[in-house]
Amino acid sequence: MKERILQTADRLFYLKGIRAIGVDTIAAEIGISKRTLYNHFPSKDELIAAYLKRRFVVASPTERPATDQILGYFDALERRFSAKDFRGCPFVNAVAELGPEDRSVKKIAAAFKEARRLWFRDLLALLDVEDKEALATQLVVLVDGAIAQDLVRDDPAMARAAKAAATVLLRNAGADVE
Helix, strand or coil, rough: HHHHHHHHHHHHHHHHHCCCCCCCHHHHHHHHHHHHHHHHCCHHHHHHHHHHHHCCCCCCCCCCCHHHHHHHHHHHHHHHHCCCCCCCCCCHHHHHHHHHHHHHHHHHHHHHHHHHHHHHHHHHHHHHCCCCHHHHHHHHHHHHHHHHHHHHCCCCCCHHHHHHHHHHHHCCCHHHCC
């Protein structure tokens, strides 16, 4: 039951917004009472935190060359942008909706963004590039910028533009990019 609640909350929160969806709506969608929902999640805040933690998935490095993984991230973004249900970054959306005063949501969002940055940094370390910390930060800025541009323009090509910029950054840092 807990997983059904989370699946439903995930879908509704992401597609319609956290503030727009109450626990009544989630319970009704599943066909359970609010009491049953509250038995699994004692408050909406706990359900929101569980939703964000469920979305907290960071890629693991693979055996592919580091540059392929880094640039492939932008290809994956383009595919995601093309999906009809793409509504941006759930972590940014949550902070924007609930405000920076909601420390627990902001903490989860910041941890996700840092985990993505560290993923890039660890791949950059394999390339022995100059200033991998700064370059990793620049790459996450490109990712977030591409997401924002796609949301405003509804244009998956924004991921390609970000990938082209990432390619330039990698080359300028000394990486061998084809």
